[in-house]
Amino acid sequence: MSAPAAAGGRPRxxxxxxxxxxxxGTPHDPDRRGYYGQMGGRWLPEALVAAxxxxxxxxxxxxxxxxxxxxxxxxxxxxxxxxxxxxDAARLTEHVGGARILLKREDLNHTGSHKINNxxxxxxxxxxxxxxxxxxxxxxxxxxxxxxxxxxLLGLDCTIYMGRVDTDRQALNVxxxxxxxxxxxxxxxxxxxxxxxxxxxxxxxxxxxxNTAYIFGTAAGPHPFPLLVRDLQRIIGAEARVQVPALTGRxxxxxxxxVGGGSxxxxxxxxxxxxxxxxxxxxxxxxxxxxxxxxxxxxxxxSVGVLHGARSFLLQDKDGQVLESHxxxxxxxxxxxxxxxxxxxxxxxxxxxxxxxxxAMDALALLARTEGIIPAIESAHAVAAALPLAKxxxxxxxxxxxxxxxGDKDTETAMxxxxxxxxxxxxxxxxxxxPESPERPPETSAPTAAAAGNGENR
Amino acid sequence: xxxxxSAPTTSSASAGTAGVPVPGTAGRLGGMFSELRAAGRAGLxxxxxxxxxxxxxxxxxxxxxxxSGCDLVEVGASFSDPVLDGPVVARAQHQALRxxxxxxxxxxxxxxxTSAGGRAVVMxxxxxxxxxGQDAFARDxxxxxxxxxxxxxxxxxxxxxxxxxxxxxxxDPIFLVAPSSPAERIAxxxxxxxxxxxxxxxxxVTGARDSVSSVAxxxxxxxxxxxxxxxxxxLGVRNGAQAAEIAAFADAVIVGSAFVARAxxxxxxxxxxxxxxxxxxLADGIAGAASDDQETPA
Ligand SMILES: Cc1ncc(COP(=O)(O)O)c(C=O)c1O
Numbered sequence: 001m002s003a004p005a006a007a008g009g010r011p012r013x014x015x016x017x018x019x020x021x022x023x024x025g026t027p028h029d030p031d032r033r034g035y036y037g038q039m040g041g042r043w044l045p046e047a048l049v050a051a052x053x054x055x056x057x058x059x060x061x062x063x064x065x066x067x068x069x070x071x072x073x074x075x076x077x078x079x080x081x082x083x084x085x086x087x088d089a090a091r092l093t094e095h096v097g098g099a100r101i102l103l104k105r106e107d108l109n110h111t112g113s114h115k116i117n118n119x120x121x122x123x124x125x126x127x128x129x130x131x132x133x134x135x136x137x138x139x140x141x142x143x144x145x146x147x148x149x150x151x152x153l154l155g156l157d158c159t160i161y162m163g164r165v166d167t168d169r170q171a172l173n174v175x176x177x178x179x180x181x182x183x184x185x186x187x188x189x190x191x192x193x194x195x196x197x198x199x200x201x202x203x204x205x206x207x208x209x210x211n212t213a214y215i216f217g218t219a220a221g222p223h224p225f226p227l228l229v230r231d232l233q234r235i236i237g238a239e240a241r242v243q244v245p246a247l248t249g250r251x252x253x254x255x256x257x258x259v260g261g262g263s264x265x266x267x268x269x270x271x272x273x274x275x276x277x278x279x280x281x282x283x284x285x286x287x288x289x290x291x292x293x294x295x296x297x298x299x300x301x302x303s304v305g306v307l308h309g310a311r312s313f314l315l316q317d318k319d320g321q322v323l324e325s326h327x328x329x330x331x332x333x334x335x336x337x338x339x340x341x342x343x344x345x346x347x348x349x350x351x352x353x354x355x356x357x358x359x360a361m362d363a364l365a366l367l368a369r370t371e372g373i374i375p376a377i378e379s380a381h382a383v384a385a386a387l388p389l390a391k392x393x394x395x396x397x398x399x400x401x402x403x404x405x406x407g408d409k410d411t412e413t414a415m416x417x418x419x420x421x422x423x424x425x426x427x428x429x430x431x432x433x434x435p436e437s438p439e440r441p442p443e444t445s446a447p448t449a450a451a452a453g454n455g456e457n458r
Numbered sequence: 459x460x461x462x463x464s465a466p467t468t469s470s471a472s473a474g475t476a477g478v479p480v481p482g483t484a485g486r487l488g489g490m491f492s493e494l495r496a497a498g499r500a501g502l503x504x505x506x507x508x509x510x511x512x513x514x515x516x517x518x519x520x521x522x523x524x525x526s527g528c529d530l531v532e533v534g535a536s537f538s539d540p541v542l543d544g545p546v547v548a549r550a551q552h553q554a555l556r557x558x559x560x561x562x563x564x565x566x567x568x569x570x571x572t573s574a575g576g577r578a579v580v581m582x583x584x585x586x587x588x589x590x591g592q593d594a595f596a597r598d599x600x601x602x603x604x605x606x607x608x609x610x611x612x613x614x615x616x617x618x619x620x621x622x623x624x625x626x627x628x629x630d631p632i633f634l635v636a637p638s639s640p641a642e643r644i645a646x647x648x649x650x651x652x653x654x655x656x657x658x659x660x661x662x663v664t665g666a667r668d669s670v671s672s673v674a675x676x677x678x679x680x681x682x683x684x685x686x687x688x689x690x691x692x693l694g695v696r697n698g699a700q701a702a703e704i705a706a707f708a709d710a711v712i713v714g715s716a717f718v719a720r721a722x723x724x725x726x727x728x729x730x731x732x733x734x735x736x737x738x739x740l741a742d743g744i745a746g747a748a749s750d751d752q753e754t755p756a
Contacts, residue, residue: 033615043584045542046613047636047661049643189548190538202541207662209638305585306611307539319560320589322538 016083016242019076019117020069022234023062028273028340034223034310037346039339042222043306044202051209056224058129063231068124075120079153080110082117082235086243086400091370098390099253099397103373104240106264106404113376113405114233114264115146119215121232123150126213133157133212137201139166139194139260140331140378141173142405143217148182150215158182161200163193166330173409191324194260194334198308218261220338222309230340233267236402241271244400253393254279257402258381259299259352260331262338264404269350279351282341283385285327286354296325297354298337299345307335312342328357328413329377331405359384361417364407376405377413480645482687485630485652486605490529490577491688491709499748500705502527502741503690505581505714506721507534508567509559510550511729517570519721519733524576526734527741531571532608532712535564535582542610544665546715550722561590565602572603579632579653581608584620592619596627606630606653614650621650630654637661637673641684648685654710655681659693665715675707698743705747713740 012018034040042052062068076082085108089101106114126134134156138144144160151158160182167174167186177184190196198221205214219229237255244252255272257265259282272278287295295301298313305314307322315323315335327333344350355363360377363384368374375383379402386401393399407414415421484491494501504523508516520531536551536559543551564580571578580599587595587609599607606629612620614633624631630653635644638661648655659674674691681689691704692712701711713736720732 041616042613043616044611044613045636046634046643046647047542047638047658049613050638050640189545190552195539199539199541203544203663206542207660209661305588307585308541314585316585316589318589320537320586321555321560322585 017235017238018073019082019121019232019235020073022238023069023231025063026270028270030223030227034227036226036340036343039310039312039342039346040223040226041311042309043311044222044309045206047206048202048209048222051205052222052224054129055125055213055228058125059224059228062125062128068128071124072121075124076117076235080116080120081108083239084108084236086240086247087371088247089371092367093390095366095370096387096390098395099393099399100248101386101390102244102247102252102398102400103371104236104268104400104402106236106402107373107375107379107406111142111146111149112408113142113146114236114267115143115217116149117235117267118217118229118232118263119143119146119150122213122215122228123147123154123156126156126215127154129213131211131213133159133208134215135159135161135201135204135212136215136217137161137194137197138173138217139163139197139333140329140376141166141170141177141409142331142376144182144184145173145176145180147215147217148177148180151182152180159204160184161187161197161204163187163191163197165192166194166197169413170330170409172412193325194330195308195322195325195336202308217263218338219263219266219340220261220308220310220312220336226310226338226340229263230266230270233263234270236264236267237269237271240268240400244398248398250398251275251278252398252400253277254281254386254389254397255400255402256281256283256382256386256389258283258285258332258378258404259337259341260285260334260378261336262341264402266338266340268402269344273349280344280349281385281389282350282352283355283381284352285329285332285360285381286356287326287328289356290354294326295354296327296333296335298335299341299352300354302335304342310336310339312339313337313345328417329360329381331376331378332381353385355381355384361414363387364414365418373403374407375403376407377410379404380407479682479684479686480649482648482655482685483652486628487530487577487579487630487653491654494529494709500708500744501529501690501710502701502737502744503530503532503692503710503712504528504717504737505532505534505712506717507536507547507550507554507559508564509536509554509557510534510718510721511553512557513559513563513567515726515729516554516721517567519730520567520571520578521574521576522730522733523717523737524571524574526737528737530577530579530605530710532581532714533564533567533571533578535561535580535586537583537586540583542663544663544715546719547664550718561586561595565598568599568604569602578604579606579608579630580604581610584609584612587620592623593626596623596629600627600629604629606632608632608634608656610634614647617650624652632656634658635677635681637677641680644681645684648681648687651687654688654690655685656712657681657689657691657708659691659695659704662693664693674704678707698739701740701743702747705744711740711744
């Protein structure tokens with residue numbers, strides 16, 4: 001990243017870029033038809049092409065519109081809390097006994113995840129396009145909460161589609177969205193999760209496209225969404241590419257992020273794509289295990305097809321029917337993935353590893369107990385993927401984990417998983433050590449509850 | 459405009475700007491539209507997913523639709539994620555999938571219709587066709603006697619492989635245009651398609667509606683400015699009066715959800731009777747429009 005331009009005003013005294021600096025064109029932009037290599041494009045009804053063109057045009061203008069860029073930067077700093085810091089995870093590093101582990105703290109953003117970065121930009125674009133209403137899909141509810149938040153902030157009418165399975169497992173976020181004035185519509189069709197919420201949002205959009213903008217929540221879908229969402233998330237990696245050398249004197253050896261549709265990961269990866277020495281590692285949700293068929297590891301276990309507007313990897317059967325995905329993490333429970341990740345996998349620039357529910361939950365407990373940070377279950381997948389990598393790289397290495405969100409929304413799931421509400425053992429925490437690690441984290445209190453499914457049941 | 463249509467013919471792309479309708483490619487369905495033109499009326503097209511409510515009954519009901527007045531049936535292939543369908547059709551597709559209907563069964567259904575003398579096209583979302591193999595599907599559909607394929611989520615910009623496959627199998631690729639489509643996209647789409655152009659009467663998903671929107675005549679008029687391809691109008695049509703209204707300005711009236719809802723009736727005989735009755739009512743509406751309106755559809 002070159003020296004931050006002053007698009008959003010004076011350069012920051014700390015030398016960090018602003019969101020506006022991350023919107024400039026790159027050699028990794030898709031072609032005119034929205035293709036990243038063989039992936040992407042527009043595979044959806046003709047009725048929506050005009051609306052997508054409208055967004056493409058509005059975004060092309062916004063990229064160089066000083067007023068838009070200033071407003072985006074102002075909201076990012078004074079409302080969402082950017083820049084997000086990097087935390088040196090000293091006790092986790094010590095526990096793992098390998099590379100130095102750093103955390104990019106997107107969990108500290110307003111509303112609790114990276115989703116706000118994208119939503120503020122798209123909501124401002126909606127205002128520019130003069131549309132009074134926004135719709136969005138949500139899985140974990142984080143994108144829904146972020147959208148409802150931006151809609152409240154900017155005075156937009158807001159409807160959120162959410163699968164019934166997810167409204168049940170993320171009830172807290174449903175309540176937050178409703179508090180913020182949004183209408184939450186539970187979706188019962190199909191698997192009643194994120195993919196079905198997206199279907200329903202597209203149906204709404206086709207019928208109301210004249211007055212409605214679809215604020216897509218991840219770097220997937222038809223062109224220009226993968227580009228637009230990526231660019232609005234690029235600030236994550238752009239900041240980190242300045243912060244990590246400031247802290248350590250050099251670039252990290254690896255950047256690790258969880259991949260649902262892929263927005264936090266592509267945002268974290270992008271600034272490092274042209275640094276061949278930096279490994280880019282995406283953690284996919286392997287649910288019960290890729291070989292069980294109950295998973296959401298799209299790149300690891302899928303094949304190329306078209307869904308929700310893009311040609312990309314996809315979990316599908318031999319007849320091209322989309323399979324239901326499975327993950328303990330609502331935000332990763334999606335059978336598709338953004339086209340740029342599929343392309344990065346295709347050309348071998350990024351690697352994608354499967355992380356099971358049990359591995360993610362162990363990592364969640366480990367981070368909580370070593371660093372005092374309860375990550376979102378989504379982000380815990382990235383933590384889990386980073387642990388063996390840190391060991392492999394050894395003490396001279398540096399691993400940056402993008403901590404995409406905080407875990408408050410997942411308290412109930414964690415409570416069930418770890419039996420935290422077991423009246424027989426009221427003060428029972430999760431056991432943070434992993435089987436191959438004999439050492440305990442320095443401070444523990446009666447660590448007896450094993451994560452279900454990891455073979456260590458009491 | 460991101461549409462870099464490598465596939466469609468260049469002549470049609472320029473037609474939109476020149477304002478001269480370009481002759482559409484008649485295709486396999488050309489004969490049907492010539493007959494309709496000679497008879498001075500619009501055609502009736504009915505949709506039902508193969509495998510709904512089950513495979514044998516869908517085949518029986520599709521034949522009933524033809525016997526009772528449909529000039530063409532759309533044999534629906536089902537998809538797990540039918541984004542352009544409302545609840546009635548989406549539920550029917552999920553039921554067909556649960557019953558095991560996939561493209562091979564769809565092809566068998568087409569064969570059942572055509573071997574009984576009917577005309578059939580397939581309506582399918584595109585991912586199952588990709589999985590089957592675009593060339594193989596086009597070839598197998600032609601062998602089953604099918605005339606073409608309607609692909610609701612395939613825009614011409616992405617259709618290069620499909621256009622080649624349908625061309626070599628000699629079946630019609632049928633594309634949709636919507637009220638939101640600007641003139642140059644209508645021209646592009648009409649130039650690539652064969653058989654007819656499917657004009658969506660409303661912005662929205664499938665599902666019966668009380669009134670036919672005023673945008674349909676305007677959209678058809680915009681289509682006619684750029685192409686001579688026959689125009690079929692669908693989405694939301696559910697009764698004879700609406701069919702008559704549309705028949706006054708379109709070349710074909712397309713009815714889906716209203717048939718699907720009747721096919722779902724618990725009692726088999728009642729479902730069959732209701733389907734026959736609806737087809738008759740729609741065909742009568744269209745015939746009525748032809749007789750009160752001497753200005754026959756193009
Ligand atoms: C905290 C968090 N991280 C990650 C994701 C996954 O989305 P993406 O892959 O687009 O970053 C979500 C989605 O809900 C989320 O809430």
